[in-house]
Amino acid sequence: MRALSFLFLIAFTFLTSSAQAVLLGSASRDPNGLRRSVVFIENSVGELCSGALVGPDLVLTAAHCVTDAASYRVVAVNRAFKPQRIRVVALIMHPSFVLGTTPRTQPGVDLAMLRLERRLGPEFLPLDPTLSGRIGLGDPVTIAGYGISNENRRGTARVLRQANLVSLGPIEVANRVQIVADPERLAETSGAGACRGDSGGPILAATQQGYLLYGIVSWSSGALRTSGRTACGGLTAVTPIAEHLGWIRQAASNLIAIDGAWTRR
Template structure:
């Protein structure tokens, strides 16, 4: 754990950002794959994040993705990978989240749940957070998001990509997060990981037939040996869901009770 602490501190001394595309990720082209469960979140100010569908009309994402004074909409892609856009009518932010901070210096929990104006439909597959487990050091995980494929190429966003990473374990920076990274490069040099557009996207554990939702991406860093001012390709920090299932259940119940019980079914 001490070695991980030194690694994270060194990376943070260089560059970090909101984890806003899956760097070195493979484009997801399976109509029965993660496109059923992973969505993008856009606001009227032009900002982009990712999220995980946890009900027909409910999306789990990072709280820092919804702090702008703006209108929001969620975009899913159907089996033909055509966008399906739905407006957001209500949201719940974790009560410990503190606005006005960066994700890395956030002392609270970087989670939010969005309620959509209507369900995305039967073409999509919500993930159940209550099935979330604990990710141990050395475990393989999958990251997915709609961010850029290259930090300097903004036009590559809004395409679903995924990559396999390895867990390096939990650490407390300002709040408690789980650190994941490219298994081969371990953040020493630039590898796979979250980048601009992936905040709020899911960290998943693959099963024989599907995926389990284990966490939500909060921020990322550049590689330790990066020569430029990169904030991608190094460490990816994740909010682990198993520690916050009570709040998730309460927030879902509150949102659906006030705005439409259909969102739970």
């Protein structure tokens, strides 16, 4: 495995962007699988992100996904993979998040929580952030999201895909993120990872009891040996959940207390 300092250079040398589908991922078609816990977020100006259900009416995502002056709705798919659209009535960004910066240069924490106008039913399975652990170097993880499957195929979004990645350890860019990548290619050539539409989607650990939520996707980069300009197929940068559980608990409590009127905090 390449030294992390080498990967740190890649993050700055190659084009990076908000991770907006899972590149080289496989479509998730199990009605009892991740469709119960992973959603996507769309707004009235046409932007798309992914998110993790953390309560019957709460979604955890990336803060940079909800900075537009727009209306938002969350889309969950039922057991038949038919979309259910639910209006977002309130949202809270992490207080350290700085508007006007790119995800890679963000000095704050790229997290936001959304409250829906109604609770999702028992066929959905919220992930419990308090059960998350810390991702160690070399740990296998799973990425899931609704973004595009290829940068040249923008019509492929809004399909849930997942892929297996490996942790390459934390780095300090403008803030602290965890880096994950394709376990075979290690960001040298284009491989699996986040792409456009995957920002805010979950990084998970698979256990015998189910999936644990470990982090939220913030940005992605192109691979080292890439001839064209690309922001996918290299590194995927993740905001780790375990480091921000205090804020997650408080945000959930604040949103639950809101009476349902639109609120942005």
